[in-house]
Amino acid sequence: MAQITENTRNEVQEVVYDFFADECEVDVSEISEQTNIIKDLDGDSLMFLELIEIFKKKYSLEIELKTIGKYAVKNPVETIGQLIDMQMLIIEHENHILEIV
Amino acid sequence: MPDSISAFVFPAFVRDYHDDKSLLIDGFADHFHHQLTLASEIVDPDLSFFDPENQTFLDHELRTQYMAFIFGCTISEILQERGIQPKLLCGYSMGIYAALVQGGAISFENGLLLIRNAFQEISYTNMSGRFGMAGIIGLTEPDIRSILNSFPDLEITNQNSSYSFVLSGGQKDLEMALDLAREEGAFHARMLNVNVPYHSHLLKSAALQFAKFVYSLDIHSLRIPLISVLSQKILYSREDIKTELVENLYKHFNWHATQTRMLKMGINLFIECGPGKSLKKNSKFIEGDYQFLSMDELLIR
Numbered sequence: 001m002a003q004i005t006e007n008t009r010n011e012v013q014e015v016v017y018d019f020f021a022d023e024c025e026v027d028v029s030e031i032s033e034q035t036n037i038i039k040d041l042d043g044d045s046l047m048f049l050e051l052i053e054i055f056k057k058k059y060s061l062e063i064e065l066k067t068i069g070k071y072a073v074k075n076p077v078e079t080i081g082q083l084i085d086m087q088m089l090i091i092e093h094e095n096h097i098l099e100i101v
Numbered sequence: 102m103p104d105s106i107s108a109f110v111f112p113a114f115v116r117d118y119h120d121d122k123s124l125l126i127d128g129f130a131d132h133f134h135h136q137l138t139l140a141s142e143i144v145d146p147d148l149s150f151f152d153p154e155n156q157t158f159l160d161h162e163l164r165t166q167y168m169a170f171i172f173g174c175t176i177s178e179i180l181q182e183r184g185i186q187p188k189l190l191c192g193y194s195m196g197i198y199a200a201l202v203q204g205g206a207i208s209f210e211n212g213l214l215l216i217r218n219a220f221q222e223i224s225y226t227n228m229s230g231r232f233g234m235a236g237i238i239g240l241t242e243p244d245i246r247s248i249l250n251s252f253p254d255l256e257i258t259n260q261n262s263s264y265s266f267v268l269s270g271g272q273k274d275l276e277m278a279l280d281l282a283r284e285e286g287a288f289h290a291r292m293l294n295v296n297v298p299y300h301s302h303l304l305k306s307a308a309l310q311f312a313k314f315v316y317s318l319d320i321h322s323l324r325i326p327l328i329s330v331l332s333q334k335i336l337y338s339r340e341d342i343k344t345e346l347v348e349n350l351y352k353h354f355n356w357h358a359t360q361t362r363m364l365k366m367g368i369n370l371f372i373e374c375g376p377g378k379s380l381k382k383n384s385k386f387i388e389g390d391y392q393f394l395s396m397d398e399l400l401i402r
Contacts, residue, residue: 044289045238045239045289046238046265046289046385046386048288049239049288049386050385050386053386065240065264065286065288066240066244066285066286066287067286068286068288069239069240069283069286069287069288070284070285072288073283073284073286
């Protein structure tokens, strides 16, 4: 499992903000933790998948996509803040994310 | 792009026009309206009411094919005028018709007539029940094959990438399979906005009727080769094209394998000749050292 440091959330936040600013052609200053990914940014599932692939490479994560999918069904993500929180859990727990109570 | 070896790729349908910036391309509007007028005279007068801001025709399966075709042909003309020539052409599913126009195998008019005739033959086919297609993103092929063990009449009719698949078949079976896919952890499992099970064996009889029309047409050899999304073979001859047109209705295709084969052939620039960026978005999940541009990225300077 990847080591979580104080900086990890900042790193994740920066990647997520930059990613959506680029993909959705909006200024990064328009994105906040409260931004709704679908309603405000017109985001889609391919973007979500691409972002997960970016983090899998960045943190050398061992996790199956369908494990994340199963987690997301039970814990739906709507906002950028929720997405960052979920990404932190993925980095911390990898394939054990479904065991979180 | 001095060292680029390019392929023009043509999408089949229009999903929406939100991403489309084609009207910002110099000369696009004039070319487009000329072709739209021709198409409205040849196949459907209502095409003249097309208005991208109001997302016209997105729920009309035949007209949205016409629109993808007209966009593709318009962009081809503009690219040719600017001296941009591809090494290879490729049509995603029903995008084959615009690719064949670009390659000089068929005329614009015959492209429209092929689209109409194929659709008519499909609608005459006596299939009982409701049919369609569905997309699943986030599962692997073995995961999906495992789900399909419970639905023997469903077919995987296309693979877009390692984690993106398209199914065709009966609507009820598709909906139940999608429920299982979501339970299995798919990020995205939805019906597509079509009522025809394209690329499935269910269309074989329609394809055989369509063949009569295909073989009656004046079809030429290609000036620029076309890669088959069915077999990943390179096609030039008129006989190969006729066979491809007929089989394209009822045989499975594989976009992932097709783009991978193009990369192995040395293609390093893909240009999406259609509205939007659906093929470009998909390409992010296909590994390789290449650029994938939508037409506005290439032409708006």
